[in-house]
Amino acid sequence: MNAFMLRPRYFVWSTVALFALLFCACTQQQPPGATKEPLIVSAAASTKEIMEAVATQFQSETGTEVKVNVGPSSGLAAQIEAGAPADLFLSANQQWADEVLKAGYADAMTRLLTNQLVLVVPNANLAGVKQPQDLLSAKVKKIALAGEKVPAGIYADQALTKLDLLKPLTDMGKIVRGQDVRTALTYVERGEAEAGIVYSTDVSIAPAVTQVYQFDPKLHDEIVYMLVLLKHGSQNPAAKQLFEFLQSPKADAVYTKFGFSRLPDSRSAP
């Protein structure tokens, strides 16, 4: 048996062993102190940071792990209707929360947060965009919006329609739809789109992007983030606890830090 005969087999087995070790290492990632079933929160993409921050707080206080599943509110609603085992749902508009309620998956819901719709550009702003009318100029080739069914996209479409800009911009082929508001933000960050319409809270987490204009709230529906306690979570006391925790002053501190504001008429849980 010489070295040459052994080599291929040795290589194959050592690769298999390496993968097996990697696999074992990956599955050891249990967070310390998590003893109960983790909760799942389906949250609108724009709330990724606040939900993760609140989840960490909740876990350190109660020991229950919270997994945050982010995506476009429309997509999350579709997942819930398809039977996804989420306990809570934070929708960026009323429509998708109502949809989930209509389909019989909601147990309780409450108005939680609001936001502002803004026009953003890459920091260099080579197209010189200062206000929505500038979007018609030839220097602006692509404008990034969230998808047609995504709340941020719906609000943006409403605002652009009221300003008589949506049809001309669509006809000029300038509108690019991202899967959710954060994808639209990334397009602007990378300079692939000369402008985009996102939330004011998204600007603070994207240093490569500058806000140039804030849309008058009258141009679109009131931006309402609905917090829904889903049927899957309604039997779980930990989920109910999280539902209350998200409305408590402790959570408020997180919301304010990231630029979100509570809706004036939403009640605060003690």
Added chain:
Amino acid sequence: MFLTLAEWQAVRLTLLVAIVAVLASLPLAVALGWLLAKRNFPGKFLVDTIINLPLVLPPVVTGYLLLVTFGRQGYIGSFLERAFDVRYVFDWKGAALASAVVAFPLFVRPIRLAFSAIDDRLVQAARTLGARPLDAFWSILLPLARPGILSGSLLAFARSMGEFGATIMIAGNIPGETRTMSLLIYTQLDTPGGMEQSVRLVVASIVIAAVALAAGELLERYGRRRLQGPEFQKAAA
């Protein structure tokens, strides 16, 4: 109408992207297939690995790499935009590029196999009869490799039609411009109540795939009959 306007747009776009992807990568696939089958050179293993990379990489990773290279801030992308005003990101050309790259390994493989199955002595015989290398390639190697080239094209076409991850990364999801059938089905499914809507497109995809396969099968049989020549046809009859 069986399909809505948006869905017809998606079908047309998918076919355009797939056909352009296959046609544009055909010369390169044939050249590389021949090179890998008939020639040995230093670095051949590296070339082979790079060609097969899109086959093993997750398509999203391929899309990311394409974006970094062909995006506005990428090496090739910024040059192309400055020099020719050509854009890949958010353009159907980007979708075609993504499909071409992802399908390339499937394109090269059957072509390479076809070329390596051809007896070298046939080419040598042609050369001794006075044919120049290019002439020998066109009149001997290429016709004999036709079934492999055909099957490679079919595989590449099918793969291009189904491409999703790389396409959505580099071309985005723009209705009418880059929203291919896969992307439209995905968008529909991402909305409550979308599952019923997607049925039409799913059926359309199956029909197109079946037609492409049937066409490929017929062409292959025709090609085989021609290759075997009239004497064999009479003998087989």
